[in-house]
Amino acid sequence: MSILIDEETRVVVQGITGRDGSFHTKSMKDYGTKVVAGVTPFKGGEYVFDIPIFNSVEEAVKSVQADTSIIFVPAKFAVDAMFEAINAGIKLVVTITEGVPVQDMIKVNEFANLKGTKIIGPNCPGIISVGKAKVGIMPHSIFKKGVVGVISRSGTLTYEIVKHISDSGLGVSTAVGIGGDPIIGMKFIDVLKGFEKDEETKAVVLVGEIGGSDEEDAADYIEKHFNKPVVSFIAGRASPPGKRMGHAGAIVQAGTRTADEKIAYLESKGIKVANIPNEIVKLLKDVM
């Protein structure tokens, strides 16, 4: 078992012929992911890495039963790509693209909800179910198979933390990069619900940062409903308020907590928070 994706997941890559799209398609395929289709308008009928290209997601679903999509198209077209995937009946859409307007994501999320599609991202590294499948852009060599579930708002910071977890021997079950934007698809809580049921996952690391209150919402949820140990790292303690720190969603605004306040909140709910990324391993060993 694993969450969101596994060996059976049938992936369609939207924007497969672009620079990033083709590069990561190869990497996903090398990892063993079943990439069954690509979509690029006007290129229907062609092939990349022996993967058939279609003009539309609908055709990809009909012809090769794609059920999961990963989106690499530029920000201007990413929203339309998500709507297309949802309407075509795709069950899980992972949007790597950065720079998607917030108002568009408000609509996409509601529409996806109504149609029963799960959205990961945008502006995220995707998902890796270690040893089974990768629908994302993470360097998979650092992911050693293990028992720790990871949920994160960022990319490289997650790799940094995952490397320590892998090196420690604990290893990772599934890692989900939910994205650094203010409005994203699945949030910490949504992914936690998956880890709760996932027998492979014995503990969870929650990698958060400044901006919004998703970490606090997750902490409330964990206190009441989540039965596996959780530890955390929160980035942004040295970031000045009122400034967006790279991620569109990473900003301390009036009415939201600073990193220190977030950390205090999490700890008040019994979640240990690491001061330094590599401390995560020690905290994990303490609670497991």
Added chain:
Amino acid sequence: MSILIDEETRVVVQGITGRDGSFHTKSMKDYGTKVVAGVTPFKGGEYVFDIPIFNSVEEAVKSVQADTSIIFVPAKFAVDAMFEAINAGIKLVVTITEGVPVQDMIKVNEFANLKGTKIIGPNCPGIISVGKAKVGIMPHSIFKKGVVGVISRSGTLTYEIVKHISDSGLGVSTAVGIGGDPIIGMKFIDVLKGFEKDEETKAVVLVGEIGGSDEEDAADYIEKHFNKPVVSFIAGRASPPGKRMGHAGAIVQAGTRTADEKIAYLESKGIKVANIPNEIVKLLKDVM
């Protein structure tokens, strides 16, 4: 049993202080309908016929558990009134108002669908569940309790037909005026599904007219899925094509059937169609 409404239905009247609203509120109340609330902005706290008025539907739902709404507000505001009712959790909305724009109804219908609200109308006389409740504007004295379910796109034509059914002794179980607009909430088929399960209803009269193909869709449905006898009357045989005959939806357009063609289609599916309104009684007796 009856369909859509009964003695337990708790009605809120949107636009209760208007001329039509207050007149028909009295009539519904006289009939025994549980009219539990009215809504007119700025008049919250007042009373009409001992019925409390609220500023919003939400308050009416919270304070007196209204579950069904009837809308009398002018066309410009009727759409907002429907959205308000749907968002407040009203389960059945009956819109009497005529003149609601089509594009608005396309949105209202989808929204109602998503939220699980049923819509009747607009531009309709409403519903009467004979002897139990009236959520509409029909002259209830002509409705004698009986076994015939009536579904109709028009008002007075229905009364004409109902009078014959009442006089014949067959009587009416529930009559539903679904409205004369091109885009309406519940259609023939949706109401038929209710009559199928209603033990009080032994036969159904379908009063249709030119415009669209709802009657044909209903005939297809009846042939395959409906197990009670159905007879029909179709208005508009003398109406020239291309002209809207009063109802916004009553128009023979390129690609839709004339009244004669509709009648032929219904009869091909085994549904007898009366030539004259009072023939309905004979046809009913033939099939029952």
Added chain:
Amino acid sequence: MNLQEYQSRELFKKFGIPVVDGSVASSVEEALKIAETLGYSVVVKAQVLTGGRGKSGGVKIANNEEELKEKVSKILSMEIKGLKVNKVLIAKAVQIKKEFYVGFTVDRSSKRNVLIVSSEGGVEIEEVAKNDPEKILKVSLDPLLGMFSYQAKNASMFLTPNKDVISKISTILEQLFRLYISIDANLVEINPLALLSDGSVVALDAKIVVDDNALFRHPEIETMRELTEEEKLEIEAKSKGFTYIKLNGSIGCLVNGAGLAMATMDLVKLLGGSPANFLDIGGSSNPEKVASAIEMILRDKNVKAILINIFGGITRCDDVANGLLEAIKKVKVEIPIVVRLTGTNEDIAKKILENTPLIYVDSMVDGVSKVVELVNRG
């Protein structure tokens, strides 16, 4: 409300949809001026709200001034399907490589807007639907979110394999949908949408039907109305609170409710008469409104008798009867009027009308029989 082609063209331009250069003219002089700026050859198109203008001789090519004079004066003196031609569109003639059909309309069954495209342009879409259904693509649009760009792109790919043309049609579809929604249309149609020999894609015709119920929020569209004589009557009736549509028979009908009004006309026809009009007097029937309605029916000199069919419902019949008496005092009526009244206090109503010229009947069938008999007896 239907817009004239030249009006629809203006809306197209406003929304960035390419049309051929041209302008509307009401006289030969105006037409000559327009053609001068355009250069010959030009197309002369009768501006009337009906299909089949070409077949009726309402569309002609003029290659020079002489031809233009002749053709414009001829078309401006025509009637097409009973409609007088008051205006012609003068447009630059173009070299057509391929014709498509594109349009948006309301699909009543699915309760959604639909995009319809066809690779068979320039002919009626219903014909194509009947004969070559595989040449039509119907795309159902989301009720809340409208058309997605990928839908416009996929529909365009259905029409042609040419990437450049696809991108042009795609853009036109997005603009046309924006227009469709922003004016509350029930139909917008480009037939044909033409690929020209220079590679451009332009709308060679333009059809728009706007939702009458939504005109209150589009006053700018309301002002475009060009009324025929019949439509003037319809508008006058609306302003007085009832609905009137002129037909060609001899029996004037005054009914409450659109369904019952249609059914009354049907019965008139069934029993051998012919209805002179559709008239729905609406909910309340005060004497003044009834008088206006009777007056309008009487303007039609073909009318030989009037049938009044009121299912009073909640209204009291004695009130209606009194209203009728008052009404016929205001309007001098020299033809028979048959009255059927059902509702509360029918009996009193019957008595009120007893010693009047109004002929009282008890049922709809009786009323129709009576009025047909009166007219056929002559």
Added chain:
Amino acid sequence: MNLQEYQSRELFKKFGIPVVDGSVASSVEEALKIAETLGYSVVVKAQVLTGGRGKSGGVKIANNEEELKEKVSKILSMEIKGLKVNKVLIAKAVQIKKEFYVGFTVDRSSKRNVLIVSSEGGVEIEEVAKNDPEKILKVSLDPLLGMFSYQAKNASMFLTPNKDVISKISTILEQLFRLYISIDANLVEINPLALLSDGSVVALDAKIVVDDNALFRHPEIETMRELTEEEKLEIEAKSKGFTYIKLNGSIGCLVNGAGLAMATMDLVKLLGGSPANFLDIGGSSNPEKVASAIEMILRDKNVKAILINIFGGITRCDDVANGLLEAIKKVKVEIPIVVRLTGTNEDIAKKILENTPLIYVDSMVDGVSKVVELVNRG
């Protein structure tokens, strides 16, 4: 992107939201001209993108020319929270009867837009939320259909019992929401929205934040940008493909990924140093981009050492190392640079950097420790 008050006012006007008469001035002369047409008294408001302008002395009333000259010249020479005042808004002074707060913003938790109104206007809404939460109404808006009219009406009824004022506020809310959506805002706020003694309701302040990610479809908003010195750096960085935010410390940071960049800064601070900047070099790190980034870090004269923290991921570390070497050839660097590189071919990278001035470390903690030590040692 934050708009200045005077810019937001222009958008308000365009969408029919009433504002007090007034105009923006960059000099005393301009201010005098504006005040002349308005008539005294006028309010002088510093145009800087920060809250608390009033408390900082950036908002003053002038009752005559003398006072205006004095106050404008004073405010134009001010700095408020480190921001230079270049422009002042001169607006007609008004008689306020009551102040409200109204605004639309994105609620991240519910993933919806929300309407927020408060009967407590003129103070920060977060203060009201803390002290008088019952004076705030938050209305969640439908993600697909937006705000319904009844929601605007109900929110207005929350603010006041006066029917006339309710209807005015309702209209303003509908217009403000239309503005909010049509410019892809993340926040629009009127604080205070004032009921004046003449019964009118006007926006006395205007705050708008537009979604940077949506600016590609609002070029007209993009042109309104008035950059501070710091923002100019940020924009320059963006144009070169990386994200830079200046801070006040002495350790320059160059990191790939926003989360790791923040975490690096955090660690610098934790271990006793202070970061001079946030810098996310992004996905690909070609030598040119790395050189520009180092060059930008070095423009800050407070910087005493640089820490490069790259978690290469799929990128090959030897490539990055070679890039770094090339980069420091282009930019002359006289301060220590500590480099941490993780990813494929780390070992080769280590060798490449062995005999260079770059100090190679094996981990993020080592790197931060090293750079803090170097700086603190002086």
